[in-house]
Amino acid sequence: MSKEHPEKALLLLSGGMDSTTLLWWMRARDIETIHTVGIDYGQRHRIELEFSAVLSKQGGGTDHRVIELDMTQIGGSPLTSDGLNVPTAAAGRQIDTVVPYRNMLFVTAAAAYGETIGVSDLFISPVKDDYSAYRDCRRAFYDALETALSLGATREAQVRIHTPFVECPKTEVIAEGLRLGVPYGQTHTCYNGTRPACGRCDACIERINAFIENGQRDPIDYAVEVDWRMP
Amino acid sequence: MSKEHPEKALLLLSGGMDSTTLLWWMRARDIETIHTVGIDYGQRHRIELEFSAVLSKQGGGTDHRVIELDMTQIGGSPLTSDGLNVPTAAAGRQIDTVVPYRNMLFVTAAAAYGETIGVSDLFISPVKDDYSAYRDCRRAFYDALETALSLGATREAQVRIHTPFVECPKTEVIAEGLRLGVPYGQTHTCYNGTRPACGRCDACIERINAFIENGQRDPIDYAVEVDWRMP
Numbered sequence: 001m002s003k004e005h006p007e008k009a010l011l012l013l014s015g016g017m018d019s020t021t022l023l024w025w026m027r028a029r030d031i032e033t034i035h036t037v038g039i040d041y042g043q044r045h046r047i048e049l050e051f052s053a054v055l056s057k058q059g060g061g062t063d064h065r066v067i068e069l070d071m072t073q074i075g076g077s078p079l080t081s082d083g084l085n086v087p088t089a090a091a092g093r094q095i096d097t098v099v100p101y102r103n104m105l106f107v108t109a110a111a112a113y114g115e116t117i118g119v120s121d122l123f124i125s126p127v128k129d130d131y132s133a134y135r136d137c138r139r140a141f142y143d144a145l146e147t148a149l150s151l152g153a154t155r156e157a158q159v160r161i162h163t164p165f166v167e168c169p170k171t172e173v174i175a176e177g178l179r180l181g182v183p184y185g186q187t188h189t190c191y192n193g194t195r196p197a198c199g200r201c202d203a204c205i206e207r208i209n210a211f212i213e214n215g216q217r218d219p220i221d222y223a224v225e226v227d228w229r230m231p
Numbered sequence: 232m233s234k235e236h237p238e239k240a241l242l243l244l245s246g247g248m249d250s251t252t253l254l255w256w257m258r259a260r261d262i263e264t265i266h267t268v269g270i271d272y273g274q275r276h277r278i279e280l281e282f283s284a285v286l287s288k289q290g291g292g293t294d295h296r297v298i299e300l301d302m303t304q305i306g307g308s309p310l311t312s313d314g315l316n317v318p319t320a321a322a323g324r325q326i327d328t329v330v331p332y333r334n335m336l337f338v339t340a341a342a343a344y345g346e347t348i349g350v351s352d353l354f355i356s357p358v359k360d361d362y363s364a365y366r367d368c369r370r371a372f373y374d375a376l377e378t379a380l381s382l383g384a385t386r387e388a389q390v391r392i393h394t395p396f397v398e399c400p401k402t403e404v405i406a407e408g409l410r411l412g413v414p415y416g417q418t419h420t421c422y423n424g425t426r427p428a429c430g431r432c433d434a435c436i437e438r439i440n441a442f443i444e445n446g447q448r449d450p451i452d453y454a455v456e457v458d459w460r461m462p
Contacts, residue, residue, distance in 0.1 A: 067304055100343040101340075108339060115332070116306055135386075144378040144383075147378070152335045154366065155366075
């Protein structure tokens with residue numbers, strides 16, 4: 001095993017395509033112990049929590065833990081407020097879906113849990129496409145967060161945040177997942193939290209495009225008709 | 232008003248001596264709008280939440296908000312686990328009371344709330360004595376956290392974490408509070424969460440010593456007899 005891969009690690013597994021692909025990617029790199037963590041943050045698409053528990057088992061996760069972090073208290077995003085509608089991708093308002101400091105709270109809570117079980121290698125799956133809308137998907141942010149986590153650990157420690165897909169377009173991530181046999185039919189993406197998926201929110205559109213660019217048809221159902229041919 | 236003090240700010244107000252002193256200190260510096268935030272993290276001494284709500288009003292807080300962050304899920308500390316006893320100061324095991332990444336989660340949640348109300352100046356009250364046991368009470372940690380918060384903000388932003396007492400011994404903080412008329416009888420300190428206070432945990436001992444070193448008697452009651460004379 002190359003030095004860059006730890007023996008035990010903690011993975012933030014949302015049950016979406018990227019984090020699920022990351023689980024399969026980690027397994028393929030012989031990371032022996034993979035504790036997976038899902039976050040119940042009051043998301044409209046909380047259905048993803050059920051998917052992530054199943055996927056953890058299927059992907060060889062050592063154990064799976066759900067941590068509650070109620071972001072509905074903070075508000076400000078349609079993902080956590082019933083009163084706000086999820087914008088369609090066509091509206092060009094993906095920034096409105098931001099839940100403030102969501103990733104930072106997730107990683108910090110994961111680090112706290114990791115400290116209690118002796119794990120300081122944390123994996124999270126931002127992809128390159130994310131960071132046009134989400135500043136907390138850039139590597140510079142994770143570098144700063146890593147420093148804060150190391151300085152704030154209970155005892156002297158080096159916490160590492162691994163983001164192997166951060167410079168990788170989503171299409172390539174999915175291509176890798178298709179090679180690895182990721183069961184995408186069991187992942188959840190739609191911000192509206194529906195099955196069939198709405199097919200209109202930013203998350204659905206990105207997912208659909210990633211399949212089309214790979215010359216594949218997404219195994220999940222959509223509430224709208226999708227043209228799966230290459231444009 | 233000097234440039235270093237913002238017009239509006241958010242204060243993490245636990246209801247203990249240090250954060251309460253900081254509220255009075257901020258008022259004395261003409262910070263006009265002070266949103267106070269208490270965190271319900273499942274602490275054994277949750278009685279402090281009632282004190283903080285009252286103190287916010289009394290100290291001129293603009294409004295007070297309680298955010299829930301259930302740290303009992305993380306475990307590892309007697310402050311959040313009924314099954315673990317709070318060590319006495321005599322045991323010399325203050326590090327056992329650490330709740331992993333507590334301050335980091337608090338500040339990040341406060342920053343998230345701050346973003347929704349347009350406040351990017353956050354105040355928190357670590358004091359110099361804290362950082363022998365608590366690494367997340369050092370300024371270097373807050374510098375790193377500030378960088379992560381700025382890089383992770385939804386839109387380009389400069390988040391500032393103000394820690395005016397970080398190089399100040401607790402005795403001096405209390406001296407300042409006594410000058411400012413802080414109603415210490417209404418603050419809560421004891422880790423066991425009892426009134427009268429236990430008088431034996433690290434938090435009580437530090438509090439008692441701070442009063443003795445100021446030649447004062449603490450207005451709150453203790454379950455043990457305390458000798459208030461200077462040693």
